[in-house]
Amino acid sequence: MKKEDFYDSLDWxxxxxxxxxxxxxxxxxxxxxxxxxxxxxxxxxxxxxEFSPQEIINDVETIIRLAPICRVAEQxxxxxxxALPESAFEAKMKSIFSLVNEKDTFETAAIILRDLPAPLLxxxxxxIRNLLKEGCLLVTRKLMEDLLVKILNSWSLDEKRKNLxxxxxxxxxxxxxxxxxxxLAHLEVIAxxxxxxxxxxxxxxxxxxxxxSQRIPYLAAELAFSFFTSDDSFQxxxxxxxxxxxxxxxxxxxxxxxxxxxxxxxxxxxxxxIKPVNHADFLIACLDSHSRHERSxxxxxxxxxxxxxxxxSLLLQAQHSxxxxxxxxxxxxxxxxxxxRLLENLELLLQAQDVSDFNYRDLAIRLIxxxxxxxxxxxxxxxxxxxxxxxxxxxxxxxxxxGLS
Numbered sequence: 080m081k082k083e084d085f086y087d088s089l090d091w092x093x094x095x096x097x098x099x100x101x102x103x104x105x106x107x108x109x110x111x112x113x114x115x116x117x118x119x120x121x122x123x124x125x126x127x128x129e130f131s132p133q134e135i136i137n138d139v140e141t142i143i144r145l146a147p148i149c150r151v152a153e154q155x156x157x158x159x160x161x162a163l164p165e166s167a168f169e170a171k172m173k174s175i176f177s178l179v180n181e182k183d184t185f186e187t188a189a190i191i192l193r194d195l196p197a198p199l200l201x202x203x204x205x206x207i208r209n210l211l212k213e214g215c216l217l218v219t220r221k222l223m224e225d226l227l228v229k230i231l232n233s234w235s236l237d238e239k240r241k242n243l244x245x246x247x248x249x250x251x252x253x254x255x256x257x258x259x260x261x262x263l264a265h266l267e268v269i270a271x272x273x274x275x276x277x278x279x280x281x282x283x284x285x286x287x288x289x290x291x292s293q294r295i296p297y298l299a300a301e302l303a304f305s306f307f308t309s310d311d312s313f314q315x316x317x318x319x320x321x322x323x324x325x326x327x328x329x330x331x332x333x334x335x336x337x338x339x340x341x342x343x344x345x346x347x348x349x350x351x352x353i354k355p356v357n358h359a360d361f362l363i364a365c366l367d368s369h370s371r372h373e374r375s376x377x378x379x380x381x382x383x384x385x386x387x388x389x390x391x392s393l394l395l396q397a398q399h400s401x402x403x404x405x406x407x408x409x410x411x412x413x414x415x416x417x418x419x420r421l422l423e424n425l426e427l428l429l430q431a432q433d434v435s436d437f438n439y440r441d442l443a444i445r446l447i448x449x450x451x452x453x454x455x456x457x458x459x460x461x462x463x464x465x466x467x468x469x470x471x472x473x474x475x476x477x478x479x480x481x482g483l484s
Contacts, residue, residue, distance in 0.1 A: 104130045105141040108159070112145065112152045127159065132167040135159065139171050143178050146187040156187055165195055172199075176206055180219050189222050197233030200226055224254045231260040236271055239264045259292050266298050277306035278316070285323050300327070300335050307342055317346040318353060325361045340365060344376045355380040356388045363393050366405045378408060386415035391424050391446075395431060398438040410442055418450045425450070425458055432476050444476070455480060 107130075110123035135142070139160075146156035168175065168191060179188035192200070200207070207230070211223035227249070231239075239246060246268075249261035266287065269280050277284070280302075287299035306312055307324070317324070324346065327339035344365060347353050355362060358380075365377035381389070389412055397409035421428070431443030447455070466477040 103141070104135045104138045104159075105145065108142060108145060108155065112149070112155060124155075132163045133170075135163060136167045136171050139168075140174050140178065143175075143184050143187045147183045153187070157190060160187070160191060161194070165199060168195060169199060172203055173206070176203065176210065179222065180210060180214055180216060182216060185216060185218055189218075192222065192226060197229050201230050201233065204230055224252075224257045228256050228260045231257075231264050234264065236267060240268050240271070243268055255291075259290075259295060262287060262290065262292075262295050263298070266295065266302065270298070270302055274306055274309045275311040277302060278311065281306065281316075281320065285320070288323070288326075297332060297335070300330075300332075300339075304335060304338055304342070308338070314346070314349055317342065318350055321346050321353070321358075325358070328361060328364050337368075337370070340368065341370070341373055344373055344380075347380060348376055356384045359384060359388070359390050360393055363390070363397060363409065366397070366408050367400060367402055374404070374408075381412060386412065387417050387420040389413070389416060391416060391420075392427060395427070395439055395442060398442050399436055406438055413442060413446060414449075416446070418454065421446050422450050422454050422458070425455070426461055429461070429477065447476075447480070 104127055107123040107127040111120045111127060114120045114123065142156055142159065146153045175188050175191055178184040179192060204227075207223045207226050211220050211227065214220045214223060231246070231249070234242070243265070246261045246264045250258055250265060252258050252261075265283075269277065269284075284299045284303040288296050288303070290296055290299070303320075303323070307317060307320070321343060324339045324343040327336050330336040330339075343361065347355060347358055347362075362377045362381050366374055368374050368377070391413065394409045394413040398406050400406055425447070428443040428447050431440055434440055463477075
């Protein structure tokens with residue numbers, strides 16, 4: 080292309096009235112996008128690369144507004160802006176936040192904000208919160224939630240402590256990721272305080288232990304456990320939170336499961352008003368503990384219970400255990416139940432014959448034979464019902480009992 084032709088192809092740019100327009104990066108960006116001549120587009124793109132980051136940032140509003148015009152414009156604008164150092168955007172942050180709240184410019188402005196590090200975003204924390212509450216675009220509000228998560232996660236412990244009231248407010252927001260970041264910040268502040276201070280936060284820690292997250296429940300549980308095992312705790316407060324301590328019986332985290340289990344057993348054993356019968360299911364579950372001391376406490380407490388008040392269904396279910404000691408202890412406990420109580424549970428014992436586990440069925444049969452013949456035959460209607468059962472074992476056993484007459 081001749082030199083004259085090159086400049087002739089740019090005549091349309093003379094329509095722009097601004098003086099010294101060629102000194103703006105957006106001038107050359109337009110040429111690189113819209114010129115019909117390849118040489119002009121390439122020349123303009125090279126000129127554009129000669130501008131300093133500061134010069135490009137000074138013209139960033141116009142540059143961003145060019146992006147939604149067409150696909151080529153979007154690609155070139157993104158390439159141009161991604162090449163800039165992150166610190167360059169600091170001078171135009173408010174403008175970028177304004178553009179992210181406009182439908183046409185959201186995508187490009189959002190790319191910039193998502194890529195910026197938390198320290199650059201942190202000074203605009205209040206602005207981001209306002210856009211979260213008042214942003215006219217749904218996508219803008221979602222982006223602001225993501226940015227707040229990034230900022231919260233980057234704060235130092237001192238910053239989290241200073242902004243604790245804000246953190247508490249964010250905990251109540253509807254966005255799960257943002258609320259989780261706030262809860263985590265709150266827990267880290269609690270963790271940094273003296274153990275004695277944890278007492279006032281126990282209800283919060285209990286609530287967070289069931290929070291749908293991976294890290295939060297464990298951190299909350301560890302903090303609660305550190306208080307209960309400290310010199311600042313006492314029997315009365317352990318009794319108040321006994322159900323919480325018992326709830327760890329099924330936890331996958333070994334240390335917390337074992338620690339809270341022993342804590343609960345010790346609390347029940349030392350209490351003057353807690354009745355072991357109200358916690359029989361927990362005590363039976365503790366019989367599978369690897370700790371002989373814990374099993375001993377659980378058995379001692381179970382033996383304090385009137386045998387007729389023991390949950391027969393749980394004693395039967397314990398026969399499914401792969402541990403012989405669990406099966407043995409629960410059989411011994413079940414054998415102490417009176418014949419009258421066993422008669423009340425006759426249907427449960429008959430239903431046991433439908434179970435495939437031999438140990439379960441065997442215990443049920445042995446308990447049925449403990450019931451006097453005269454009493455068991457008084458349940459003729461129930462026996463007749465099971466004699467017609469489609470289950471061969473239940474059917475045969477019911478018929479055998481009826482034949483005792």
